[in-house]
Amino acid sequence: MTRSVIVIGAGPAGLSAAYQLVSGGANVTVLESGSHVGGLARSFELWGQIVDCGPHRFFSGDKIVNDFFREVVKDDFVHVNRLTRIYYNNRFFYYPLKVGNVLGNIGPIGITQILGSYALTWLSPIATPRTFEDWVVNKFGRKLYTIFFKNYSEKLWGIPCSKIDADWAAQRIKKFSLLEAVRAALFGDKGKKHKTLVDQFAYPKKGTGSMYFKIKNYIEQQGATVLLNTPVKKVILQNNKAVGVELVSGEKLFADEIISTMPLTLMVKGLDDVPEQVIQACDQLYYRNTILVYIEVDAVDLFPDNWIYVHSPEVEHGRITNFRNWSPELYGDKKTTILCLEYWCFDKDALWSKDEAYFGKLAAEEVKRIKLVKPETAILNTAVVKLQRCYPVYETGYMNHIETIKTYLDRIEHLRVIGRYGSFKYNNQDHSILMGLLAAKEILEGSRQHLWSINTDSEYQEKGEALNND
Secondary structure, eight states: OEEEEEEESSHHHHHHHHHHHHHHEEEEEEOOOOSSSSSGGGGETTTTTESSSSOBOOSSSHHHHHHHHHHHHTTTTEEEEOOOOEEEETEEEEOOOHHHHHHHHHHHHHHHHHHEEEEHHHSSSSSSSOOHHHHHHHHHOHHHHHHIIIIHHHHHHHSSGGGEEEEEEEHHTTTOOHHHHHHHHHOOOOOOOOOOEEEOEEHHHHHHHHHHHHHHHHHHTTTOESSHHHHEEEEETTTTTEEEEEEETEEEESSEEEOOOHHHHHHHHHSSOOOOOHHHHHTOOOOOEEEEEEEEESSSOOOOOSSEEEEEETOOOOOEEEEEGSGGTTTTOSSSSSEEEEEOOOSSSGGGGOOHHHHHHHHHHHHHHHTTSTTTTTEEEEEOOOOEEEEEETTTHHHHHHHHHHHHHHSBBBBEEEEHHHTTOOOOOHHHHHHHHHHHHHHHHHOOOOOGTTTTTTTTOOOSOOOOOO
């Protein structure tokens, strides 16, 4: 019997699930609240060029995900040599570490302080690291934590590092230690042991979002329906089973299975008769917003990085992407460069309500202050994109609230929650794609795929060789 499935959300997770489902013969309807597909990984045209919503490279150590990428994108991608640096205290630090660069930027006294701080921590570590600060200090020492982790992390999350859960460090920094960093800097990482040292990634020629346009076109050709500008109000339950959705318009749609990528807390609180303890758990979870400020600069050779992490507290933005250093098809014959500066805030913050003129002035001033753009270089255009609920905030103890919600949802049949928003996980697009593919496999084959476990094994997926498009 053909299964009917409603997928809420047309981001990486939702579209990947829909692709796999229609390939397996299911009847699929995708409902997207916005006017585009791709979610946070979308691409769009701007001033005659193509840009993404910040940097979105593709890499994965999972064969399932890599095979899916090749099936969808085929050979329409390029290999991009990765260059990312950290900007701190008027200096640029290469990553992976380069001895001459580190010595030149920090100096012998600074190196001595870092090693001394690390030695003190090694002799007397924090017994049970519960916070991001505890975890990083244990691994690197307090001095290095202060230089390379504290300012950036607090910009991103909007709370002190002493309130960020250690899970964030475990997922993103993993088992990388200071001694191994020094060893890699001195002798190289010949065995490619640490995935954070990846130096090349795959990238669709016309932007990350082009992959999701291809998926949309494919699933529509197979008979699926993709409805944009169609926000869902709630998932409909009957006898503890998900049977359909109610749209904001009031219309009701029914299906055998529901896959939700909408923000977990909103989805759960929209259900009927949710236990009070589950509502309270939802109220303890929250997301961080992103403001993307695009500026068109009248120059073509600004700096060589794909993106830069800006750790210095004297500017408000935390990351800057240079789209001229990705695929040549993004800019074509244009002789200008589009930069994207990322600012993070909450709904209640004054920054969230600022207008485009404010951000245009701020971004132009900040890129010149940190000397990425020369003072005399013209800024030709500015555009602002505001994205709500981009980052699930891993505040200390957040997993207790997730477990409460998970226990409740596990009792509801025919409902699956996936994706960064939907499962409250800081997924990369490869994690979200994997969630979508495995959610579809559960429905098509009836085999449990442990969706909640994806991206929780403290092994950030940045391993393996770059995809081959020869």
